[in-house]
Amino acid sequence: MPVYGNKTVSPNGDSLDYTLPVFSYLDQDSNTVDVAAIQNKIFVAEFFFTSCPSICPKMQQQMLRFYEKYKDNSDVIILAFTIDPQRDSVGKLNTYAHKLKIETSKWHLLTGNKDSIYALAESFLVSAAEDADAPGGHIHSGNFVLVDAKQRLRGYYDGTNEESVTKLLDETDLLLQEK
Amino acid sequence: MKPICFYKKSNTTPVKVKRILQIISPFTLVIIIIIFIWNIITHGSIQHPGKSSYQTKCAQCHGDNGEGIRVLIPPLLHSDFAKNNFDSIPCWLKNGISHKIMVNGVEYEQPMYGLDMDEVQIANVMNYLSKELLDTNCEINSIEVKAKLINCN
Numbered sequence: 001m002p003v004y005g006n007k008t009v010s011p012n013g014d015s016l017d018y019t020l021p022v023f024s025y026l027d028q029d030s031n032t033v034d035v036a037a038i039q040n041k042i043f044v045a046e047f048f049f050t051s052c053p054s055i056c057p058k059m060q061q062q063m064l065r066f067y068e069k070y071k072d073n074s075d076v077i078i079l080a081f082t083i084d085p086q087r088d089s090v091g092k093l094n095t096y097a098h099k100l101k102i103e104t105s106k107w108h109l110l111t112g113n114k115d116s117i118y119a120l121a122e123s124f125l126v127s128a129a130e131d132a133d134a135p136g137g138h139i140h141s142g143n144f145v146l147v148d149a150k151q152r153l154r155g156y157y158d159g160t161n162e163e164s165v166t167k168l169l170d171e172t173d174l175l176l177q178e179k
Numbered sequence: 180m181k182p183i184c185f186y187k188k189s190n191t192t193p194v195k196v197k198r199i200l201q202i203i204s205p206f207t208l209v210i211i212i213i214i215f216i217w218n219i220i221t222h223g224s225i226q227h228p229g230k231s232s233y234q235t236k237c238a239q240c241h242g243d244n245g246e247g248i249r250v251l252i253p254p255l256l257h258s259d260f261a262k263n264n265f266d267s268i269p270c271w272l273k274n275g276i277s278h279k280i281m282v283n284g285v286e287y288e289q290p291m292y293g294l295d296m297d298e299v300q301i302a303n304v305m306n307y308l309s310k311e312l313l314d315t316n317c318e319i320n321s322i323e324v325k326a327k328l329i330n331c332n
Contacts, residue, residue, distance in 0.1 A: 051290070053290070053291075053292040054239070055239070057239060057240040057248055057251070057252050058239050058240070060248060060251065061242065061248050064248070064249075096251070098250070099249060099250040099251040099289070100248070100249050100250075100251055101249050101250065135292065160239075
């Protein structure tokens with residue numbers, strides 16, 4: 001499986017893979033989720049917002065497949081970042097999580113500073129932006145991003161496409177073997 | 180002055196086109212039958228005209244089989260709310276729903292947004308819904324849909 005992002009060269013000449021920057025956000029139970037929480041975990045990331053009328057329901061339906069498959073595997077988690085943090089408070093995310101009937105420890109719905117989340121989307125190499133003309137006021141990629149235990153980007157999948165998400169499940173299994 | 184006329188007499192049709200039409204026309208029936216059989220092969224049966232609209236406009240949220248998403252998005256499959264308010268569906272499709280609703284004993288509050296659909300699409304999708312998902316014999320045509328749309332709030 002490929003490793004995405006530009007490689008860098010360390011001072012002693014080694015080639016270094018691109019890894020995610022550090023981040024820290026609050027989830028639906030007000031827990032802080034940061035580098036420590038993803039240490040040695042494989043995770044899949046998505047960018048969404050709770051009032052999203054267009055692609056999000058389909059994405060969540062597909063993400064539920066992932067959730068159900070790795071429900072009992074503590075090496076795998078889901079991080080869903082809201083791109084509408086002004087409206088999506090911890091309380092709102094909590095209600096949303098209840099409606100999806102998901103466990104916080106497995107599927108973190110994360111909110112925080114808006115600019116920081118948009119910058120984070122960029123570091124995941126996916127797009128997210130405000131757009132008054134778009135349904136719900138935001139545009140974003142429906143991609144799911146697979147990240148390995150070393151915080152390297154390993155795969156991109158269309159979260160609105162069943163086949164693509166099946167590929168995500170297969171490749172997550174591959175990563176688990178790699179681990 | 181030349182008359183402005185869309186359907187001109189065919190004497191302006193190029194000879195080449197005429198010739199092709201002459202060759203194809205005896206096979207028209209055969210072509211129709213082939214398309215018919217092809218439909219049965221690819222879809223298993225003749226596809227309901229509302230199915231494609233359902234898939235592009237509704238399935239995104241309500242699921243391919245109308246199952247909904249947990250307590251977030253209500254099901255359409257055997258939905259008592261849709262059955263009991265069948266006449267309101269045209270206006271929901273046009274304007275959405277922004278209040279809480281009770282579907283099969285469960286409360287849902289995720290807003291539904293209005294969709295860009297014309298009366299023919301709405302009639303087709305409602306008949307598909309009625310037949311395939313609600314299991315009722317309700318039927319509606321585009322003229323009735325249009326009348327309902329005029330009276331939406």
